[in-house]
Amino acid sequence: xxxxxxxxxxxxxxxxxxxxxxxxxxxxxxxxxxxxxxxxxxxxxxxxxxxxxxxxxxxxxxxxxxxxxxxxxxxxxxxxxxxxxxxxxxxxxxxxxxxxxxxxxxxxxxxxxxxxxxxxxxxxxxxxxxxxxxxxxxxxxxxxxxxxxxxxxxxxxxxxxxxxxxxxxxxxxxxxxxxxxxxxxxxxxxxxxxxxxxxxxxxxxxxxxxxxxxxxxxxxxxxxxxxxxxxxxxxxxxxxxxxxxxxxxxxxxxxxxxxxxxxxxxxxxxxxxxxxxxxxxxxxxxxxxxxxxxxxxxxxxxxxxxxx
Amino acid sequence: xxxxxxxxxxxxxxxxxxxxxxxxxxxxxxxxxxxxxxxxxxxxxxxxxxxxxxxxxxxxxxxxxxxxxxxxxxxxxxxxxxxxxxxxxxxxxxxxxxxxxxxxxxxxxxxxxxxxxxxxxxx
Numbered sequence: 001x002x003x004x005x006x007x008x009x010x011x012x013x014x015x016x017x018x019x020x021x022x023x024x025x026x027x028x029x030x031x032x033x034x035x036x037x038x039x040x041x042x043x044x045x046x047x048x049x050x051x052x053x054x055x056x057x058x059x060x061x062x063x064x065x066x067x068x069x070x071x072x073x074x075x076x077x078x079x080x081x082x083x084x085x086x087x088x089x090x091x092x093x094x095x096x097x098x099x100x101x102x103x104x105x106x107x108x109x110x111x112x113x114x115x116x117x118x119x120x121x122x123x124x125x126x127x128x129x130x131x132x133x134x135x136x137x138x139x140x141x142x143x144x145x146x147x148x149x150x151x152x153x154x155x156x157x158x159x160x161x162x163x164x165x166x167x168x169x170x171x172x173x174x175x176x177x178x179x180x181x182x183x184x185x186x187x188x189x190x191x192x193x194x195x196x197x198x199x200x201x202x203x204x205x206x207x208x209x210x211x212x213x214x215x216x217x218x219x220x221x222x223x224x225x226x227x228x229x230x231x232x233x234x235x236x237x238x239x240x241x242x243x244x245x246x247x248x249x250x251x252x253x254x255x256x257x258x259x260x261x262x263x264x265x266x267x268x269x270x271x272x273x274x275x276x277x278x279x280x281x282x283x284x285x286x287x288x289x290x291x292x293x294x295x296x297x298x299x300x301x302x303x304x305x306x307x308x
Numbered sequence: 309x310x311x312x313x314x315x316x317x318x319x320x321x322x323x324x325x326x327x328x329x330x331x332x333x334x335x336x337x338x339x340x341x342x343x344x345x346x347x348x349x350x351x352x353x354x355x356x357x358x359x360x361x362x363x364x365x366x367x368x369x370x371x372x373x374x375x376x377x378x379x380x381x382x383x384x385x386x387x388x389x390x391x392x393x394x395x396x397x398x399x400x401x402x403x404x405x406x407x408x409x410x411x412x413x414x415x416x417x418x419x420x421x422x423x424x425x426x427x428x429x430x431x
Contacts, residue, residue, distance in 0.1 A: 002378055124344065124366045131365075199399045204362075208371035220378035223403030 001218055004230050008213060011234035018241035019249065026253040031274040032261070040260045041074035042066040052262060060264070071260070078255075080104070095163055099156025099185075105149030112142040113203060117211030127207055142203050146196065154189025157182045181245055188232040195229040206230075310336045311429055314355035316346040316372065317390070318364040322414075326359060326390075333422050343367025347375065350382075356429055357386040362396055370396060373409075383407050386428040388421070390414055 038050040044067040046052060053059050077083040082100060085093040116127040116138050127135045127142075161182040164174050200206060205226060212219035221227040240246050265271045279297035286292040291299055313335045315326045320341070327337045338353045340346035344367040346358075358376075362369035369389060376382040386408040389400045393413075400411045408428055412421065 120367065120371065126342075126363070126365045126368050128363050128368065130363065199396075199402070201395055204368055204370040204396065205374060205399060208368070208374050211371070212375070217375060218378040219374045220383075220405055222374065222377055222399065222406040226403075 001216070002220055004221060004227055004234075005213060005219065007231060008234045011238035014238045015241045019246065022241065022246060022249045026249060026257075029253075029257075030278055031271065032253075032258045034261050035259050036262075037259060040262050042068065042071040042260065043262070044070075047074075054262075054264075060266075075255070091167075092160075092163060095156050095159025097156070098152045099160060102149050102152025102154070102156055102189075105145050106153055107149075109142060109145040109149050109203075112138055112145060113207050113210045114214075116142060116203075116207040117209075117214055120207065121211035121215045128202075128204075139202070142207070143201075146203055147193065150189045150193050150196075154186050154193065157185035157189065161186065177243060181239070181243055184232075184236060184239060188229075188236050191225065191232055192229045195223070195225040199223050199226055310334055311356040312336045312338070312353060313425070314338050314340065314346060314350060314353055314358045316340045316343065316358060316364070316369070317361040318342055319361070322361070322390075329418050329422070330425075333425075335425075341365075343369060343372030343375075346372055350376070355385070357388065357425060359388045359390055362389065362391045362393070370399065373400065377405060377407060386410075388412060388424060388428065390416060 038052060039047045040052065041047045043052055044065040046055070047067065047070055053062075053064055056062060074083075080101070082093055082097050085096055116135070119125040119127055119135055119138065125131060125135045127139045129136060129139060131139065161179065164170055164178060164182070196203065196206075205221070206229075209219055209221070209230065221230060263271060265275065279300075280295050282295055283290060283292055283299060294302075313330050315323050315330070315337055316339075317323045317326070318341050323339045323341070327339060330337050338349055338355065340349055342364040347367070350358075360369045360373060369391070373387065373389075376385065376387075383405070384407050387400075387410070389409065389411045391411070391413060397411045400406060400409050410424055410428060412424070
């Protein structure tokens with residue numbers, strides 16, 4: 001094993017653990033305070049006008065009808081096109097959309113590199129322009145996804161960096177890590193593009209490198225720029241899940257548990273059980289207006305002394 | 309003892325052409341149709357020089373090259389890359405860990421190739 005291979009394994013291990021930890025934390029978080037904001041896209045026939053099944057006077061007697069397709073359509077618009085930002089902050093969308101779309105393309109590129117690495121390492125195929133249908137398709141798709149994804153992600157990150165640096169309102173909310181993250185993306189994309197254009201235009205080396213990771217065989221990068229490309233890509237893989245850049249995890253739970261969750265609280269339901277558990281928890285902080293030591297259930301049901 | 313050359317090329321005509329040429333010049337040769345088979349014979353044959361095609365089935369020239377350069381015993385093994393396309397020339401010629409490597413475009417001039425081989429072998 002070479003040093004860059006060990007670092008790549010380390011980066012993927014950290015990323016896997018960090019993402020798993022985040023998912024588990026959100027999935028096992030206490031019952032969320034819901035927004036009760038409409039439209040909720042899974043409301044069948046009502047999402048278009050922001051309606052809800054609560055409109056029906058006797059809604060509890062009727063079977064609920066949900067529209068999974070409409071929810072998936074809404075998720076697709078939000079994930080791929082950042083619909084919310086487009087409608088509410090066009091200035092940010094101009095950079096955020098290419099940045100995110102570039103990231104999706106880059107993820108696709110990495111998946112294809114891995115697919116190519118598997119084909120070469122385990123199936124004895126060479127992914128090039130003269131292979132079979134599948135390996136040739138992988139070869140030709142890898143090139144535009146790689147160059148397009150890196151260019152868009154790099155330009156988008158640079159655009160967001162400029163926006164954060166110049167926007168008067170945003171300046172109040174900036175933290176140094178925000179700039180560091182965007183610089184990391186911009187530099188990684190620039191180095192990866194330069195290395196690929198100069199030394200690896202068909203990504204044959206990166207494919208071999210990916211294959212070597214899967215077969216645990218030592219491989220050497222012959223060139224400083226290619227080595228820098230691998231180290232920076234691995235570093236980003238490690239950085240994203242341990243910073244707030246991995247907000248996609250939070251966003252999933254924000255939409256499904258907070259924004260779109262319109263499940264009613266029925267007797268004996270899981271929601272009721274969760275709420276009762278929360279009401280039995282003791283208030284763990286103190287202030288003049290807080291009755292420390294009591295349970296939340298007591299706080300909301302017992303009148304304060306001055307109200308008696 | 310004649311110097312040993314491992315010829316790696318997926319085209320049989322090319323392998324035989326190079327083999328005849330090197331044998332006439334007094335070298336001992338071994339043949340491999342791709343990088344994968346080359347990796348299998350390289351330890352037994354212990355070549356003094358390798359001629360390498362890039363586009364090959366099973367294991368490409370880039371893959372083979374990167375794998376042998378990671379090995380301590382082969383980081384200084386002379387390699388002559390013989391390719392019909394010049395797209396990857398910089399990969400083999402420009403770097404701090406490429407070892408003694410030469411990139412030649414096909415078609416090859418036999419006299420020139422023998423001269424380059426002798427130069428790389430220090431003959």
